[in-house]
Structures are given as C-alpha cells and as structure tokens.
Amino acid sequence: xxxxxxxxxxxxxxxxxxxxxMFEEGAKxxxxxxxxxxxxxxxxxxxxxxxxxxxxxxxxxxEKEDPVRLHGYMNNxxxxxxxxxxxxxxxxxxxxxxxQKNILMTVGAAGGLNVILKTLLNxxxxxxxxxxxxGEYRSYxxxxxxKLVEISPDTETFQPNLEELRQKITPKTKALIVNTPNNPTxxxxxxxxxxxxAQILNEKQRExxxxxxxxxxxxxxxxxxxxxxxxxxPNYYDNTIVGYSYSKSLSLxxxxxxxxxxxxxxxDADTIISAAGVxxxxxxxxxxxxxxxxxxxRCLDARTDVEYxxxxxxxxxETLTGLGFSCIKPEGAFYLFVKSPIADEKAFCEKxxxxxxxxxxxxxxxxxxxxxxxxxxxxxxIQRSIPAFEKLAADYFGGKH
Amino acid sequence: xxxxxxxxxxxxxxxxxxxxxMFEEGAKxxxxxxxxxxxxxxxxxxxxxxxxxxxxxxxxxxEKEDPVRLHGYMNNxxxxxxxxxxxxxxxxxxxxxxxQKNILMTVGAAGGLNVILKTLLNxxxxxxxxxxxxGEYRSYxxxxxxKLVEISPDTETFQPNLEELRQKITPKTKALIVNTPNNPTxxxxxxxxxxxxAQILNEKQRExxxxxxxxxxxxxxxxxxxxxxxxxxPNYYDNTIVGYSYSKSLSLxxxxxxxxxxxxxxxDADTIISAAGVxxxxxxxxxxxxxxxxxxxRCLDARTDVEYxxxxxxxxxETLTGLGFSCIKPEGAFYLFVKSPIADEKAFCEKxxxxxxxxxxxxxxxxxxxxxxxxxxxxxxIQRSIPAFEKLAADYFGGKH
Numbered sequence: 001x002x003x004x005x006x007x008x009x010x011x012x013x014x015x016x017x018x019x020x021x022m023f024e025e026g027a028k029x030x031x032x033x034x035x036x037x038x039x040x041x042x043x044x045x046x047x048x049x050x051x052x053x054x055x056x057x058x059x060x061x062x063e064k065e066d067p068v069r070l071h072g073y074m075n076n077x078x079x080x081x082x083x084x085x086x087x088x089x090x091x092x093x094x095x096x097x098x099x100q101k102n103i104l105m106t107v108g109a110a111g112g113l114n115v116i117l118k119t120l121l122n123x124x125x126x127x128x129x130x131x132x133x134x135g136e137y138r139s140y141x142x143x144x145x146x147k148l149v150e151i152s153p154d155t156e157t158f159q160p161n162l163e164e165l166r167q168k169i170t171p172k173t174k175a176l177i178v179n180t181p182n183n184p185t186x187x188x189x190x191x192x193x194x195x196x197x198a199q200i201l202n203e204k205q206r207e208x209x210x211x212x213x214x215x216x217x218x219x220x221x222x223x224x225x226x227x228x229x230x231x232x233x234p235n236y237y238d239n240t241i242v243g244y245s246y247s248k249s250l251s252l253x254x255x256x257x258x259x260x261x262x263x264x265x266x267x268d269a270d271t272i273i274s275a276a277g278v279x280x281x282x283x284x285x286x287x288x289x290x291x292x293x294x295x296x297x298r299c300l301d302a303r304t305d306v307e308y309x310x311x312x313x314x315x316x317x318e319t320l321t322g323l324g325f326s327c328i329k330p331e332g333a334f335y336l337f338v339k340s341p342i343a344d345e346k347a348f349c350e351k352x353x354x355x356x357x358x359x360x361x362x363x364x365x366x367x368x369x370x371x372x373x374x375x376x377x378x379x380x381x382i383q384r385s386i387p388a389f390e391k392l393a394a395d396y397f398g399g400k401h
Numbered sequence: 402x403x404x405x406x407x408x409x410x411x412x413x414x415x416x417x418x419x420x421x422x423m424f425e426e427g428a429k430x431x432x433x434x435x436x437x438x439x440x441x442x443x444x445x446x447x448x449x450x451x452x453x454x455x456x457x458x459x460x461x462x463x464e465k466e467d468p469v470r471l472h473g474y475m476n477n478x479x480x481x482x483x484x485x486x487x488x489x490x491x492x493x494x495x496x497x498x499x500x501q502k503n504i505l506m507t508v509g510a511a512g513g514l515n516v517i518l519k520t521l522l523n524x525x526x527x528x529x530x531x532x533x534x535x536g537e538y539r540s541y542x543x544x545x546x547x548k549l550v551e552i553s554p555d556t557e558t559f560q561p562n563l564e565e566l567r568q569k570i571t572p573k574t575k576a577l578i579v580n581t582p583n584n585p586t587x588x589x590x591x592x593x594x595x596x597x598x599a600q601i602l603n604e605k606q607r608e609x610x611x612x613x614x615x616x617x618x619x620x621x622x623x624x625x626x627x628x629x630x631x632x633x634x635p636n637y638y639d640n641t642i643v644g645y646s647y648s649k650s651l652s653l654x655x656x657x658x659x660x661x662x663x664x665x666x667x668x669d670a671d672t673i674i675s676a677a678g679v680x681x682x683x684x685x686x687x688x689x690x691x692x693x694x695x696x697x698x699r700c701l702d703a704r705t706d707v708e709y710x711x712x713x714x715x716x717x718x719e720t721l722t723g724l725g726f727s728c729i730k731p732e733g734a735f736y737l738f739v740k741s742p743i744a745d746e747k748a749f750c751e752k753x754x755x756x757x758x759x760x761x762x763x764x765x766x767x768x769x770x771x772x773x774x775x776x777x778x779x780x781x782x783i784q785r786s787i788p789a790f791e792k793l794a795a796d797y798f799g800g801k802h
Contacts, residue, residue: 003669003672004521004575004611004612004614004668004669004673005520005521005669005672005673005676006519006520006521006522006523006545006676007523008523009519009520009676009679009680010672010676012676012679012680012683013672013675013676013679016675016679020477020682023474023476024476027476043474045473045474046469046473047469048469049467049468049469050468050472054468054472055463055468058459058463058692059460059463059464062456062459062460062463063460066450067450067451067455067456067652068447068448068449068450068652070655071451071455071652071653071654071655071656072446072447072652072654072655073424073444073446073654073655074655075424075425075428076421107508107657107685107686107687108685108687110685110686110687111685111686111687112685113685114684114685115685118407118410119406119407119410120405120406120407121407122407122408122409136682136683139682139683140683140685143683143684144407174405210405211405213405251468251469251472251473252472253472253473253474254471254472254473254474254475254688254690254691254692255472255690255691255692256508256657256686256687256688256689256690267405268404268405268406271404271406271411271414272405272406274414274417275406275407275410275411275413275414278410278413278414278417279410279413281421281537281540282413282537282540282541282544283515283544283684283685284508284509284511284512284513284514284515284516284541284684284686285508285511285512285657285685285686286508286509286511286512286654286657287655287657288657289655289656289657289690289693290655290656291459291655291656291692291693292690292692
C-alpha cells in the first residue's frame, strides 16, 4: 500500500520550512549546549515583552467582562466594537474613512492572507510577489490552486523591480502581494515607489479590463528606524487590501491576532467583504480569538519598544559589516539579509551552525546566495555571538579578524 | 467585467450558512424587539460561563508567566508540556498510551478538521458522513477538493445506517467523519454500534487494501445525560483520529482552542503527524492561541455545568412533545432535532420566526423535514419562549393549546 496522505502534503513535508526546522533544531541545540551557547537568529519571535497595556487589558477583561460574552462566539468577522475601534484608529492615523464593515479580525496575518486568497483565487490564477519574499506565500497561494509568480530581486538595493512587474502582469493576474517593511530585507518602499507601483497596476487594469488586488502584508508597519515613513497603500491604490498582525507590534505572535482591511473602494467590495467572512468560517478559523480581539482594541495606541530592536540592528549590522560581510542596512522590520560569501548559501548556513549560529538560507525567500538573520533576539545574544561570527568570517575572509 | 472573486466562494456566499445568518438576524431582532422578546435557538453558543478554573488560570498565567514565552511562538504543534498534559489526561481517562507527539493543538475543532483533511485528501477523495451532520463538513471537505458522501438518515432513531455505510465505501474512501454525541440530534453511539462500525471499516480496509481513517469530531464528549457512556473510538479502531474542542466543555468557543489526537496505531502515523504540523502552519493557523493552550492545560479536570444543560433539555423536550411536536430525546450535546409538522421545514422556520423563535432548518444538516433547536440558552429564555411555541403549535395542530 502506498502512503495514504495527500500527495501535495507529502511533498510539503519533504520540503518543509527551513525556518521552522531550524527553530526546532535551535531548541534542541539549546538543550544540549545551554541556551547561552546557541545564537538563534532563525525565527521572527520577538524577545521584547508585550507592552504593559496588553497585560492590563487582559487582566481587566478577565476580571470584569461577562465570560459568556468574553469567550463566546461573535460575528465571524469579529466583535463589532473592536472592528470599529480599529477602523477609527486607522482613520486617525492615515486619513482613511473605514468603518467596522471594512475590518475583518483574523487569526494573525497568516490567517488573513489565507482568507483573502481563498476569497479571490480561482484555480490557475496568478499571484505576483517580489523576490525575496516570505516563503509561506508560496504555500498560501498553492492552498487555493493559484500560481505564485516571482519578480526577480535587485540584489543591490532590494527595491521592487517595477519594469519586470509590468511585464509579468497577465489576464490571469489576480493579485500582487507586497510586504513593506520587508521580511527578509528590512527594505521600506518609498512614497515614490508606491506611486509608480500604483500607476502600473492602474494602467494594467485598464488595459486588461481586470481588477488586480494589491495585498499589503504589513506585520512590520510599526517597526521602522531613523524616522522612515511607511506609506499607507490604500491611500495610493483603490484595490488595496491590507493584512495586519499584532504579532510584532504588540509582541503577540503565539496568540494569532490580526485583521484584514477591505476598503469600500475595492472592485466588488461588498462581495469580497461577505465572501471573506464566509472564508474565515469555512477555512476553520471561524473567528479570531475573542479575548485577544478585545485586548488589542484597548492597546491601539500602545507601542512596542522599537529602540530595543534599533540597538540590536546597529550592533549586528556593524559587527557583520565590520567583519567583511555585506548587506544593506534595514530601514524596518527586524531582519538583516546578508550576502553569503559563497554561492551555495545553504552550505554557508551549515558552516555557521558549527559555531552554533542559526541563520536561514535565502532560498527560503526565493533568493539564493543570501541568508537571513532575525535580530529580534536579546541584545546579549548578539553580544555573545560576536566571537562566533568572527570565527565564521575567518573561515571565508582569512585570518585577519 | 465579471465579478473578480473566486467562483466557488461566490457560490458559497449565495448559499451561506443558514445558522450563521440566523445568528446575525437574531442579534438584529434582539435590537429591535428587545433581547427578552427574541428566543434564539439557532447557535451552539454556550450560555454557561467558563468554569472558575479558566479565569484563575488566565489571571495567574498573565500575572506570573514571562510574556515573551506566554505570547510567543512555540512549536507549530503547540507547547510540549500542554500536549503532554493532555496526553496523560486522556491516558488516565481512557487507558490509551499517548504522548505529546500524538497531540496537535488546533484552532478549535474546525481548525483541527481542516488540518487533518488537508493532510489526508487528494482531489476526488471521498469522505463519508452520516446524515444529519454538521453542515460545515461539506465546506471543509470541499476546501481540499474532496467529495462528501452522505449516508441517509434513519429518521426514527438517528442511529448510523451501517449497512449503507458498507455499500458506500469505495477505493476512493479516505475517511469517515463521525460526531458522537451528535450535532444536531443529540444521539450517542453505543459501544455495540462502535464495534460494528469498526468491524465494517476493518473488513473494507482488508478488502480494498486501503486505509480508511475514522475522524471522530467530538466537541460534545463531556456533555452527556443520564449517565450515558461515550466510547473512546481510538480504543475500538486503530485508524481513528480525534478532533476535540474546548468550545463546549469549557465554554470557550470564541477562543478557538482544541486539539487533534493522532495515535501511533494509524497507518503512516509518523508521516501524518509531521504533515499535520505543516498543514497547521501553511493553512495560516500557525499554532493554536498560546495563552489559551496554557490555560486549558490547567483545566483538564474542570467540568462545565452539565446539569444546567440537562435542566434545559428536560424543559424544552417536555414542552415541545407536550405541544404535539415529535423528536427523540437527546442523550448528549445540547440540541433537539424536531420533526417539522410540514414537509417544507424552511417554511416552518419562517413561521416560527413570526413568533420570534429562531430555529435552524434540517437542510443545513443534510436532513430536510426536521429543525434544530440549540438549548444552550438561558433557562429563562426557554421559559419565556413557551407561549410562542404554543402559538406555533396551534398553527399546525389546531387550537387545543
């Protein structure tokens, strides 16, 4: 008898996420060598505690709210007052005109992306993204029999290649996923870039007579440095759908809480909004976790400690470039995307592991030849890792360090 | 330009869940007529508060746990100690030999069912279920291009039609979903029934040379009356996978917390366990909500107030049968499945709505001619609804009441 499981899943298991595999390997290595002797830069799991408001909100809700309401079912789209509070908060920040109708609470951004792709995709539809990109996009698009189309990276700047985008849009293009601030590069798209992007999408919509949805995956929106502005894409392109998460902004990744914004300006807005609510239900999310919905609604002005990440960014960037490694300085998120000193970056990651340095191959992001380091770790971890990076550099650049 | 959304979803929106539509209509009616004047029996949303241990557990966790761990990512399958605690609890109750490896924490039972169906199904695979059944099974199977095969109901007893099951198993049969205690009938399968069921599945596996997975969807396991026993299916059939939820047992439906049990006795157990972890990730769940995982692990011996539901069951059953309606007395769950006095049960539901009684057509469960009433409401709601049921009965059975 052949194996009984899904052929697709069998294939997935074989090629499963290098990031997650490393996360689990890191835990094992920490158990063997001691947590202080393993330098795990593999996963975007914030080491900054959730802001104090989150704790206060949860304690207060659990103490005072009627548990039947607090823990009960609500509308599949989420508690109305939570969605309205988020809509008003966005309106205040970005000058938009959302109401609760435009907000759907989701099981993190990953849940939100699956909901909107389920809503939009027919089998064979194309979804474009710029390489390097969060590798899970490929799986999410594949969940609905869509086809992920990659735009090749500009490995000097990691800004989006807009001319190649223009060429790769076809009548089957249903959506473009962008992620700014970007995982894995830390790049933020400037207003000028966003305007050019919108212009191309609008031209192509007119030319092809289709709607092309711009899905803005923005869990890192609040994590920017040096006063960089992140343009709010719905203000630049009518067919923008935003996927947001509190995983990084409030350090709640394990709680699975985020939302989709589906503006009234979308082509077929009402149908999309209704269908996304149904998709949220039938994909098995049903609704975003209730207690967390009510908690984040009380923390819309809370901010994570961006300076913590900034300090990490500076130390790791200066350490690595000082050792001879090359990478662009990130403007947002909490990743460095470093050029591998050898073409086979997986071999480089294996070598790094010998020094207990856990880093992720760029192949996981559609961009071989580079590696990703997540610097959402403790500052002390970076400090302690420096001798290991020195040894690693010596292996490739000679003994000068 | 045609509508841009998925054809499948467009169809789904048109035929969206009557249960959910009624839930939302109920909220509107409550706003218009006053909550006390609307008798909403539409949704399985428990009106019994979560046990006090849940509150204590959440408060203690939020006060004392390191927030980085409490709210952070963990293994996609869930916190190891939570899974081990659940495994040991099951072993104590049912004499099984599970370890944490066999347990995968899920976003409710709905999340768990989607994870296991994603893991198992190739397009065109058949999944059998006994009618009447929770209507979402159809959507869940369709999410992965599977085909739901219904076994027709025995409308006298609502026990499973095992002979028809035997006939409908084909080489494409990948799984059978059972739900005992049952939504919508409240029926519990006896040990004798389970043994016969296992015998048929074993015979068919041998005959066809396939594995047929028995998926036991058991959110209502703890809700049984009159001392009825619910056999633990993994003890009767090796290829059993259990989907559990704390939605009803701890009154946490909005928190989305449950688990899958994948025993070592499964055909291809290790592959299924690995693949289910990947499926949990790529479907966008990533992991079950962290705080709720840690909370339920401290409440494994907590019990909801079954007597509350039992009192409701008796009052509603006696009221309805006293008025001339006919239904079997449920042994578990919190639903009555009542024969519609007219063949078109949707018209009956519309008539009921005129008296502010919200009940769900049996068509939603693959069993027209019946209606479902969820009695997880307040006792006072049932008391207050009696005059409305009297008027409804008078419309069909004459003026004697």
